[in-house]
Amino acid sequence: MSASQYLQSLAAEDWKVATHHAFTDALADGTLSQEKMAGYLQQDYLFVEGFVRLLGSAVVHAPTLADAVPAAQFLGLICGPENTYFLRSFEALEVTSTAKPAPETRALQELMDQARQSGRYEIMLSVLVVAEWIYLDWATPFDDRADDLPFWFGEWVTLHSGEGFTQVVAYLRGQLDIVWETLDDTARAEVSATFTQAVRLERAFFDASWAGFTVAK
Numbered sequence: 001m002s003a004s005q006y007l008q009s010l011a012a013e014d015w016k017v018a019t020h021h022a023f024t025d026a027l028a029d030g031t032l033s034q035e036k037m038a039g040y041l042q043q044d045y046l047f048v049e050g051f052v053r054l055l056g057s058a059v060v061h062a063p064t065l066a067d068a069v070p071a072a073q074f075l076g077l078i079c080g081p082e083n084t085y086f087l088r089s090f091e092a093l094e095v096t097s098t099a100k101p102a103p104e105t106r107a108l109q110e111l112m113d114q115a116r117q118s119g120r121y122e123i124m125l126s127v128l129v130v131a132e133w134i135y136l137d138w139a140t141p142f143d144d145r146a147d148d149l150p151f152w153f154g155e156w157v158t159l160h161s162g163e164g165f166t167q168v169v170a171y172l173r174g175q176l177d178i179v180w181e182t183l184d185d186t187a188r189a190e191v192s193a194t195f196t197q198a199v200r201l202e203r204a205f206f207d208a209s210w211a212g213f214t215v216a217k
């Protein structure tokens, strides 16, 4: 078992709920209300800012150029097509791009800030791996439906599935698997705690999205 598989197994219950969630099921079959989608995207856009800073920091801390390049390319995707997707969605759903962070969003923002400020590559990777791997897991089974949905649903599935995104997750997991081998028991325990907390917070974010965030108009 790889280190990333081992870490996933530590959070098996939250992982299962987060990747088979009523919220993402409804999103992918197009039955999610526009109100809930708008609220989710507004909160998620607040997540993206911290995520970009964290991913940028991982680029800085990658041991070699070869290790940094895939993360830097992924950064371009987030700041390009994904950022544009958010802005187009806000316009189409007729809501503003700015909202007040909900408690579940703040918890994720704090975790990302802590990971970035730790200055430790393995802690940064723990949060990044969870964020992207969970999305790959829930979105992949719906990959073939994306074209039949309004773009704010369909493109969200497409951005988190397919060959390119599968490679992003494989790269992030691979980096974590490699660095894990260099860690002592204390550092491994810290990575495990960060990883399981990240899974818990991702699940809580979907739970709150399904309950419905207040939408800023």
Ligand SMILES: Cc1ncc(CN)c(N)n1
Pocket: 044, 047, 108, 131, 132, 135, 202, 205
């Ligand atoms: C909360 C959250 N976690 C992960 C992802 C995937 N990029 C996201 N958009 N939002």
